[in-house]
Amino acid sequence: MELLEHQLLEVQRVAGVVQDKLTEAQSAKTLYDRNASSFQYGRLLDCMMEASEHAEWLTDRLRGFVLRNTFNSPLKEDYCLKLVQIHEIRVEYDDCILKAELPMLLPHRKKKYTDYIYKPFFLALQNWCEERQQQGKEIPVYEKATVCFIHEYDKKMPETRIRDHDNIEEKQVVDALGMYFLVSDSGRYLDTYH
Template structure:
């Protein structure tokens, strides 16, 4: 176990170095508005992310080894939802899910960083609704609206993707497992919107298909992220 702790500490130090350098590069990138600097910033963040994934994997394995109390481990998994910053709301028949990150490209091989936390967040939210005797939404035919928000302070070239290049299937699979009859095209429609905001993120709105025309007429002009109209 000492060897595991040593490896974990080394990965933590390496990630910290990547992040420190990326912060300096980002400051320069914003000041100079340089795409070349932004490319270097992206490389540093990717290296930091890969290092973080290795670190997380080792910590998860270590957690499984040292945590013998099942209740303590379940509490740990519940706390992960708060840590990942995923928020779930339900109002007037519409489920709103706020994700503090952008959706991955549909060709990305590694997507667990989003889908596992999303599944846990929806699972915990549904359990809480049932426990509190509150309504648990269920849709026969629904529409899932994806609102992709890009940080307007960062270069947009190469970051804003076509909607057909965004991975949505896994998200629909997770949503369908909690709220929908099926993720078949017979029962689910999707709609994508892109907006600029103060930080990157994604909003999901799940509603009955019949609600969407009126909802989009009302929201299309007011979906201003900075005004928090969402």
């Protein structure tokens, strides 16, 4: 019970940090609106980035907490399915081509935290394979494969969101695909393209 209390207090603390950073970002935005200062715009982005990093940590801790402490199997399965739905991950298979769609930007390869993609994506692939197996449908396994990352950007968003694709973390995605569909992800068996 003491561990549970400690975990809850830590989650609350980080939630407070996220709120503080968002409040600070709002103040920086107000100052930017008044002065159009590049310094204030930079401060706004810094605050949002810090809030986002703490929110990722918070999400990971909350998700881990639920998965570790939910012993009711149907409830846990429902939670895992909701994770996939929240992230709007879709998996399709047609004419020997497996398509997995993640409607989010992949993180920079130097970012420390990428589990927010891996866990829901892994669960989506697991659910998809289980459904295929129950329906008696083929689950493809590729000895040699090519993974193509297709990045789609919203034209309404600033062009600064378009990033160098060679800096994008693809390992988490390839690792998840490898668990279910690849014989190996070594360079002899797998090519990746952006």
